[in-house]
Structure formats: structure tokens, C-alpha cells
Amino acid sequence: MMNTFITGLILVAPVPVSYIVEAFRTEPTKPAYTSWEPHLNYQYIKVDGNQIRYIKYGSGPAVVLLHTLRTQLDMWQKVIPELAKTFTVYAMDHIGHGFSDIPNIEFMPETFKRNVAGFMQAMDINNATIVGESIGGSIGLILAAESNKRVSKVIAINPYGYAQGKGIHRSSMIARLLFSISNIPILGATFWRLRSYPIFLQIMRGGVFNNKSLPKKLMHEINAAGNRKGHHQAFMNLIKHFPKWQQVREIYPNIKTPVLLVYGSNDWSTADEREQEYSLIPDSELVIIQNAGHFISLDSPDLIELIKHFVSGD
Numbered sequence: 001m002m003n004t005f006i007t008g009l010i011l012v013a014p015v016p017v018s019y020i021v022e023a024f025r026t027e028p029t030k031p032a033y034t035s036w037e038p039h040l041n042y043q044y045i046k047v048d049g050n051q052i053r054y055i056k057y058g059s060g061p062a063v064v065l066l067h068t069l070r071t072q073l074d075m076w077q078k079v080i081p082e083l084a085k086t087f088t089v090y091a092m093d094h095i096g097h098g099f100s101d102i103p104n105i106e107f108m109p110e111t112f113k114r115n116v117a118g119f120m121q122a123m124d125i126n127n128a129t130i131v132g133e134s135i136g137g138s139i140g141l142i143l144a145a146e147s148n149k150r151v152s153k154v155i156a157i158n159p160y161g162y163a164q165g166k167g168i169h170r171s172s173m174i175a176r177l178l179f180s181i182s183n184i185p186i187l188g189a190t191f192w193r194l195r196s197y198p199i200f201l202q203i204m205r206g207g208v209f210n211n212k213s214l215p216k217k218l219m220h221e222i223n224a225a226g227n228r229k230g231h232h233q234a235f236m237n238l239i240k241h242f243p244k245w246q247q248v249r250e251i252y253p254n255i256k257t258p259v260l261l262v263y264g265s266n267d268w269s270t271a272d273e274r275e276q277e278y279s280l281i282p283d284s285e286l287v288i289i290q291n292a293g294h295f296i297s298l299d300s301p302d303l304i305e306l307i308k309h310f311v312s313g314d
Helices: 002-012 014-023 109-122 135-145 173-180 187-193 197-205 216-225 231-240 244-254 271-280 302-312
Strands: 043-047 050-057 062-066 088-092 128-133 151-157 259-264 285-289
Touching (some): 014 187, 043 109, 135 244, 173 197, 187 231, 285 302
Parallel strands (some): 062 128
């Protein structure tokens, strides 16, 4: 009887502890300027009633950068300064990510697609190349499949349309465990309230070929953004809708705009999954970048030249 009581206590104890841990988290301060390009300031624009954080940099043809899940626009910090020499570069925090607003809504592919389309409309961005990584790439493909008039080309980097949206489970053992239990009542929410920087960093390391590709300051910035009120609940909701990222591929055969698919040789996707994605998109191009993982924007400088050539039509 005593052993049963002790076992029950051990199992239940993390629940109240997790609430205490969450209550004492420090809300991060909104930075005014990027840490990687000190003169470049963050801006905000209202889209469907929500404030969306973004940056605009450079001049020339429009390029819209869309980041991966659970990160923010600063994931492009190694890419933006170079692209801005030739293009007008826009990068935004997805709704519920970074320092964009976190509304109490369902975070489905349709939600992100509508928000990106609304951002482009609000900013009056036309004839743009969408360059998206992971779910960012999938969003670009959805916009192209729906013939969004503001999108002229799409570069989809490691698009997230495979494994029923569970590609991130392949990042590491801790990622597989954490994301597998996310939708279990009480248990999932408890573990997310107990989230910590070492766990976050371990998952992020599973997305690169070389751990040195992850800027330490960036990792701390993204982790801190996750302490915003409502952030982890929004991300848990996104996890609930993971399978829908594969389901949206049904409309990819409708794509008529030029598409470049880019995969890291060490991406979470398999060779067969990449070929299947490629086969769905008419007249698309496929490039594999060697020695790169899921976060190619951080992992490989080769991506910059690929983007330049494809946008310019060279």
C-alpha cells in the first residue's frame, strides 16, 4: 500500500511542480534591433487583427523568407545580409512564433498560409519569390498551388510534407519522446511546462550537420521567446495538427509557378520521401546540398548562391 502511494506521488508530483516552474518564467523583452545586424530594426504590422513582427532589408526584386516551426525570422541571419545586396528581403515571424502575436486559435497549415498571404497583402508585396524552410517551404508550396497572384517563384527547403508531420521526431531521442507525448492529456502539457534550454538545444542540434552551425546567441534568443505567455500552448496546438502538413500535398499538382526543391543530405526526410515530394510538383527542380541538415539556412553557405541564381533566373 505504501509503495503504491509513493509511486502515485512520484507520478503526480511533476504536475504541480510544472505550474510553479511556468509561473516563475521571465517574460522576454521585445528587442528593437537584430543582434546580428545591429542597425536593422524589427517592425510590426497588423494582419487579421494580429501584430506580426518582420524585417525589411535591401532593394531589388522581392524575396520573402519563411522560417521553420518553433523558431523565428532570425534563423535567416546568415542569409539575409547577402541577399539584401541584390534583393528586397522580407522576413517575418509566423503567427504564434518569435514575437508575433499568439492568438488563441487552431495552428493548422491553413492558418499559416492565410497569415503569410495577409502579410504580403498588407505589405503590398508583388512578384515575390517565397523562400521557406520546413513548414515555411510547405507554406510557399500551398500559396503556389492556390495560384496566389503575389507569388512568382518558390524555393522550398526541406519542406515538411512527410511522415505525417512527424519528421522532427527524427531529430533526436529526446525529440521523439517529447513530441510523442505532447498530445497525451496532462502528461504532454506537464512536460512542456517543464521545458528547458538543454532540451531545446538538443532538439535543435538534431537539425544541423555540424553543431557549430548553431549560433549560441540565436539559440538563447529563440529559447527565450518560448517563455512568452501562451507560446508553448500554441506550439502544442501546432503539434496536434502535424499530420495536416502531409495532407496539403494533395494540391501540389496544381502548381504552375517555378519551384526549386532543396534538401540537405542529412535532412530528416528520406530519399524516397524527397522523390515523392518532387514527383508531385510539375516541372520542379531538385537540388541536394551535401553536409547539411534540416536547418540549411544555418548549416550551409551554398544556399545563398542557389537562391540568388534561382530568383534571378540565371
